[in-house]
Amino acid sequence: MTNETVVAASPARLFFALWLPPAVAQKLHRQAGGIVGKSGGRLMREESLHLTLAFLGDVPERRLPELHRLAASLSLPRVPVRLDRLGFWRHNHIVWAGCGEAAPDLSALAAALQKALVAAGFLDGERAVTPHVTLLRKAAHPGELPALPAQEWSAGELVLARSWRTDRGSTYEPIARWPLH
Template sequence: MRCFLGLDLSPQTKLAIEQWRDKALPVTRSQIPACNFHITSVFLGDVSMPVLDAICSEVDHLSLPKAEILLNEMGYWSKPRVTFLTSTSPSSELTHIATKLSHIAKRLSVRVEDRRYIPHVTIQRKASHAPPAPIIAPDFTCQFDAIHLFESCSTEKGVRYPILKTWPLV
């Protein structure tokens, strides 16, 4: 199964980001549907059920803090060709969550990227170039009280991210 651990945005925030994107940026064919907006904490990739069960068992015993982020900056990464929203000052709680989950994955021999964690919400994929600066600055406060195990499912209508398991943040 292709999976990741992450944070789900509220439906209201997903719709607000979609509406902002549609007003502030040129419309492209590579727009991510609002239902897919999320923040990945750690990408697990293709993992077997025994490894996934072991990860879930480890997360069951964690006590992770509630977190929030102010999405107030737009960015673009040329190598994966994605446009995203992030924060000029990401919370230490989000980094703490990602670090703890990454350590669990590594301990269970899951290959995890070794690079600085930047919490973000991807809003466009396969963007051939960076979009122009938005005509309206992003300004979305997201609060999180749970971490989720998502599956990445390819369908005829595109990728979907059903939630397989949820853990509360305290």
């Protein structure tokens, strides 16, 4: 995929994220597969596991070139990511992998990105980011979750992705990528 990829003519539900390296995604997906047996729910597809930095919602196609230019103009740093904890959010029935300790570099990256998106009118305001990767949706309470062996990597690219809903849940597709420096 190139940075010039254009999506469908209708507004697209877009978000910026860090995509997981394949080896990390595989390990987390395998761990989530062991949880789904006792909690039910829908296992997220391995190739779509990501950590959202900014959810934009519906963006008209005519604004996509502007969004691509904005992302290309940003000089955002590579950040270390460490996922070492599993959790469950009862209010939205999600089992997730996240950070056991504060992740200041990751939070600063999300804040810098969101600040630029607010200034360009793509977001109404900055939102606090709770760094996590959704592993299961529509899960019942899984009870005590197993320990998560730490998954660490250096995030080297910013991904613009599109989401859409199907009868089998949400689907995510990366549509453009930019390096983090």
